[in-house]
Amino acid sequence: MDSREGVARADSATLVSRTVRVPDASLSGLLRTLGKPTVVWAGPSEPSVAGYGAAVQVTADGPDRFAAVRERASEVFESADRPADAPAAARPRFVGGFAFHDGHAGTGPWDGFPTAAFVLPHVQVVTTSEGTWLTVNAHGANASEATVAETITSVRERFDPDERPVGRPPGVVETARTTSRAEWREQVAAATERIRAGELEKVVLAQALDVTLADAFSLPDALQRLGDAYPSCFRFALRPADGATFFGASPERLVTREDADVRTGALAATVGRGETPDADRRLAADLRSSAKYRHEHEVVAERIREQLADVATAVETGERRVRALETVQHLFTPIAASSDAHVLDLVEALHPTPAVGGLPPDAALRVIRETETFDRGWYAAPVGWFDAAGDGTFAVALRSALADGTRVRPFAGAGIVADSDPDAEWEEVQLKYRPILDVFERGERE
Numbered sequence: 420m421d422s423r424e425g426v427a428r429a430d431s432a433t434l435v436s437r438t439v440r441v442p443d444a445s446l447s448g449l450l451r452t453l454g455k456p457t458v459v460w461a462g463p464s465e466p467s468v469a470g471y472g473a474a475v476q477v478t479a480d481g482p483d484r485f486a487a488v489r490e491r492a493s494e495v496f497e498s499a500d501r502p503a504d505a506p507a508a509a510r511p512r513f514v515g516g517f518a519f520h521d522g523h524a525g526t527g528p529w530d531g532f533p534t535a536a537f538v539l540p541h542v543q544v545v546t547t548s549e550g551t552w553l554t555v556n557a558h559g560a561n562a563s564e565a566t567v568a569e570t571i572t573s574v575r576e577r578f579d580p581d582e583r584p585v586g587r588p589p590g591v592v593e594t595a596r597t598t599s600r601a602e603w604r605e606q607v608a609a610a611t612e613r614i615r616a617g618e619l620e621k622v623v624l625a626q627a628l629d630v631t632l633a634d635a636f637s638l639p640d641a642l643q644r645l646g647d648a649y650p651s652c653f654r655f656a657l658r659p660a661d662g663a664t665f666f667g668a669s670p671e672r673l674v675t676r677e678d679a680d681v682r683t684g685a686l687a688a689t690v691g692r693g694e695t696p697d698a699d700r701r702l703a704a705d706l707r708s709s710a711k712y713r714h715e716h717e718v719v720a721e722r723i724r725e726q727l728a729d730v731a732t733a734v735e736t737g738e739r740r741v742r743a744l745e746t747v748q749h750l751f752t753p754i755a756a757s758s759d760a761h762v763l764d765l766v767e768a769l770h771p772t773p774a775v776g777g778l779p780p781d782a783a784l785r786v787i788r789e790t791e792t793f794d795r796g797w798y799a800a801p802v803g804w805f806d807a808a809g810d811g812t813f814a815v816a817l818r819s820a821l822a823d824g825t826r827v828r829p830f831a832g833a834g835i836v837a838d839s840d841p842d843a844e845w846e847e848v849q850l851k852y853r854p855i856l857d858v859f860e861r862g863e864r865e
């Protein structure tokens with residue numbers, strides 16, 4: 420299942436797709452029994468998807484990558500041989516993501532991660548509140564109903580949905596930084612100077628850690644721990660080639676399109692959690708009332724509305740509120756709209772929002788490139804899924820890390836505006852590493 424035997428380029432071949440119901444299974448149970456997935460997606464109030472192997476893999480480079488993926492995937496979907504009464508939740512879905520920058524190199528730690536990579540899984544297991552379905556997709560010269568039926572039988576034989584206990588956290592042996600505190604101070608000071616000089620209004624600067632674990636990384640354990648601590652976040656894991664896995668639990672929905680309904684939102688400005696309910700409320704009150712936080716947030720909300728204007732109508736902004744997560748609290752403004760555009764067109768219009776890039780976008784991207792000393796790769800970029808109708812959900816790959824064996828590289832950043840304080844931003848970034856580090860560090864309880 421780990422190989423890419425089924426890999427085919429989108430061409431005139433048929434996509435054969437069949438679905439059977441299987442016993443109810445939790446995502447972690449599935450991952451522990453079926454082996455190494457190529458893709459995993461689990462969103463709040465959405466089906467979870469675990470994919471093995473690739474019936475089709477689509478990759479693309481350069482600024483046209485969004486359209487290139489959409490077109491190649493549409494060819495595959497148009498060729499589909501799938502019974503009309505097959506359950507909708509189990510429909511074939513491409514799952515994958517994009518690099519943050521157009522000119523992504525895909526080298527070093529990001530070896531195997533192109534500028535865009537999506538997989539239509541050979542074996543796709545979808546779980547909803549209604550049940551679990553196994554879909555087998557095959558495409559190319561050897562794809563037939565008979566080969567699909569054979570795979571269904573062999574996966575069913577191995578299918579053991581029982582929950583397995585989560586292992587002990589592996590423990591951290593060593594942690595190195597891409598950016599020292601002194602370098603960060605200089606970077607933030609230089610960025611605020613450029614902002615005050617009028618070159619730009621906001622930029623999101625990031626950094627990374629190089630963590631060495633005592634024992635090898637376990638994806639089922641990592642995703643289960645993240646799911647327990649961050650149930651309202653989008654959990655994902657992507658392994659476009661054999662090698663490293665990019666995974667995380669992102670609080671930020673880039674966009675969902677369901678029929679013509681579009682859901683997005685602005686998530687920006689951060690404080691920590693208080694030690695007591697009173698301290699927590701004071702922090703939340705500060706987040707709501709501070710002019711600095713409001714500005715940092717409002718530029719994001721306003722820009723998202725502008726970005727949507729070209730691809731959607733009936734853009735409506737909900738009420739700004741505080742969204743509390745296990746380790747941080749953010750300002751959040753829901754935004755809804757209506758659109759006939761494919762979800763990938765919406766992703767293209769929205770990426771990068773100023774919650775991960777800045778404003779104006781080009782100036783912010785220039786400052787990011789000139790300032791950061793590590794490769795963002797797929798961090799802070801769109802990850803998610805789409806289907807034949809152009810529906811789908813994409814999250815912004817935050818609270819994320821690249822993991823391979825005992826090596827893990829978590830990423831985190833912070834929005835910088837004119838009055839940002841480098842030390843406060845440093846503390847904020849350390850809080851944003853917590854979701855990933857908590858998966859690996861051994862606390863006193865262990």
Ligand SMILES: C=C(O[C@H]1C=CC=C(C(=O)O)[C@@H]1O)C(=O)O
Pocket residue numbers: 623625671686687688689749773774775799817818830831832833834835851
């Ligand atoms: C860039 C990150 O968070 C973004 C999302 C929410 C709040 C943010 C902030 O307050 O700076 C960031 O814009 C990250 O988690 O690495």
